[in-house]
Amino acid sequence: MTFSLLARCPDTGAFGYAAATSNIGVGARICALAPGVGGVLTQHRTDPRLAPRGIGLLRSGCDATHTVAALVASTPDHAWRQLGVIDATGATAHFHGARVKPAHNAAHGPGVVALGNILANDQVPAAMVAAFSAATGVFADRLLAGLAAGQAAGGEHGPVLSAALRIVTDQEFPYADLRVDKADDPIATLASLWAEYAPWADEFVLRALNANAARGG
Template structure:
């Protein structure tokens, strides 16, 4: 009952994730990213412990595939898990546990991977990847949101969504973008609206943290 995508922008060095589901609080449980390192998605009877563990593996020098293999080996409950990873070179990996409920699927593209479970159909991740790759010069956050909408347009869960999240990291230890929507009738559209409001301020918020003398706002 979740579909999501990890993506990398070689132009900016950003890593990002976008995800949505029919349950509450997806932004706190599914996407995990680290600047310059990569990211992990953990979903389907979600174990949020696997996100930081996966980032530590990537940080240690593991490729996405090596990190995924180690994550699977580290948990006896892997049959219930669905995961994806992207490493610093943009390589991707995924895992589907044997006890996952259908429809579940994955799709990989250049610098991105999409996964989903308990979806209306198995075409959703491929639609997400195609949308993400369609405008490579657009801001990473915009491409992630386009992928999320494409997944919903392709069938999504086949039931009403209530939460969505957008997470992007760039250079700092804190996120460049971290926007979440919960208990909303149209979470993807609401999230896209939040990004439109946030986009002109994103660089300023970073400046306020790292070079406050140069910042413009209060």
């Protein structure tokens, strides 16, 4: 009951993800990102421990494929897990456990992987990758376009309640980390939040790195 995408920006090297689900607070538990390293998605009977574990594997030199394999080997409950990984080069890999409920699927494109479970149909991830790859604008706009396309392609079986967007660039803190923990239309609400946040995103980074040059409070 989650659909998500994980990507690397070819222009900046940033990593980001966008996700939506019919449970509350999806942004609290399904993804870890690290600047210059990559990202890991964990969903379907989610084990939040797997995402930071995967980041550790990527830091150690594992590529996306080996990271997925090691994560699967590390958990006795892998039959319930769905995983997606992107590494520093933009290579991607995924895993569907044998007990992941249908419809489920994954799709890959250059520097992007999308996956979902308990979907309305198995073409949702492909629609997300196609929309992300075709979208223009900044990285966050492309991630949100992919998420919206997943919903337009059918989304999941139940009504979506929460959505999240996170991006890391070259700093220890996120460039953007926006969550809609519960709403009637969380994907549209998330896009509206990004539209408000976007004009300030670079300013918030500047406040951390060079406070004397920043504006505002």
